[in-house]
Amino acid sequence: MLITTSGVTFILLGFSEYADLQVPLFLVFLAIYMVTVLGNLGMIVVIRVNPRLHTPMYFFLSHLSFVDFCYSTTVTPKLLENLVVEDRTISFTGCIMQFFFACIFVVAETFMLAVMAYDRFVAVCNPLLYTVVMSPKFCATLVAGPYAWGMVCSLTLTYFLLELSFSGNNIINNFVCEHGAIVAVSCSDPYISQKIILVSATFNEISSLVIILTSYIFIFITIMKMPSPGGRHRAFSTCASHMTAITIFHGTILFLYCIPNSKSSWLMVKVASVFYTVVIPMLNPLIYSLRNKDVKDTVRKLINNKLFCPTL
Template sequence: LRKIPTGKHSTVTEFILAGLTEKPELQLPLFLFSLGIYVVTVMGNLGMITLSGLSSHLHDPMYYFLSSLSFVDLCYSTVITPKMLVNFVTEKNIISYHECMAQLYFFLVFGIAECHMLAVMAYDHCVAICNPLLYNVTMSYQVCSWLAVEVYMLGLIGVTVHTGCMLRVIFCKAKIINHYICDLFPLLELSCSSTYANELVLFCFSGLDIFGPGLTILGSCISITASILQICSTAGRSKAFSTCCSHISAVPIFYGALAIMYLQPSNVRSMDQGKVSSVFYTIIVPMLNPLFYSLRNKDVKVALNKIIEKRLFCFHRDL
């Protein structure tokens, strides 16, 4: 390990990512599995962004937030998965200190943004079902734009605090990160300086970023359920329920896995267990979101069919 005298700064110039598993027989299956998930994630989220932009039927707040979520998921997955795939095919997955801090920065900014974007989408669903007559006024273009900006601002504020605290940590012991990405807790385990302030900040901000959106989503679900029960027609109930059903399906997986990783006390936290739970919110959920929100949505199916029919018509006309 090459070290440089930097006073109060970290003397470690590079890390080794331990990866998801050390068993050689699992490397190839996990590589193919992760690659397949990443391809589906990119195609699904990029397809949702493209479809929202091309189809005039999807130019309303619900699909504006859905395409924003797809953008966050696409960036979020791209920050994590390619480096993870490298770990499966190399003997030592080396990452420099600056690359590690950069990965941590973008991983956190998109992760925090996703937490709050899901809450904004839940609020949008709540307004659409509970106050349908005032929906266009309540969720105007200006309001939607401000909500999207606030989501990214919260992400930037959180990541600035976390990364700023991490840059103060001195790494001078081991350099093997027991994870497949540069995450906060695995990095703090390598510190030879006090991490009390880092863990306190991490616990407080994690609570805000998980419990805050979680309570917003829970309140929205309660309001939506109450409104659905007041709908007289069976068709109306079915349509209202299908609108929020996808959201309810995706949220517990994401926030549950986050809570296991970031809200457990340090004396009971297991990094091996944390690696398994982190697979869900870093890899699985970005793939599932477009499947939950898009393929089960009637408007998205109609818009996709119209675009396919239009392209086929143009193709046959050219022939």
């Protein structure tokens, strides 16, 4: 039975215990968010305007950038607001909607990285069949999967959150409406909701990592069999950016899982959550652009055209 939630609000404590750091933190997070927006939207534009980048790898990368932009935009504006205002309340509907969209995009990113690992596996291990296997229709299906599964997971978890009861003002010791913080202030038994998210998170993490690790095991074996050192170097360089993004993303998730559930660990949870929700969406476009000659060349041409041919 759905519980009535009229008059229920949440208070996001965020980093309010560090009063002297509110302005510096605001400036830091604002700068990170600006880089995130410019980096991810810029990556999408660069991929669209350069015909050389109209390949499956960059098709997946453009969707990763879109997911990162949406994920950061779901969380960061409210974080910035709470750093400069006294009233840190968020309505029940606002809190649930933030969780709903954040859940969609984090699950989508988890499996988008797995899809990109599969793409690299086909490119390195079956280069002659790459264009046949990674057809436009198949690529569209591979991209639709993470979004669809993210929606299924988010709807399921949100449904069980709405089954819980809440009353009055509820203090959330975080800057984002994440599942654990919401169920912690519930008036009813959150056992089922907690078990559902445990099963969902474990399945998503293990299944995506199995795809990624299996793909890279075969990639590594194939690369080591290459007779040419130059060929091995090129193969490794095409995978380096993706491996870096995977390591940062899944490393942060696993670190969050390992933090003990105690009051003394809340600061570590907040710091890890900042890295997970705010910093990673900024890092991904930087990782892929700084290590990619085609992307850097396209950006350079766009800048030169804007500076020296502004009327064209």
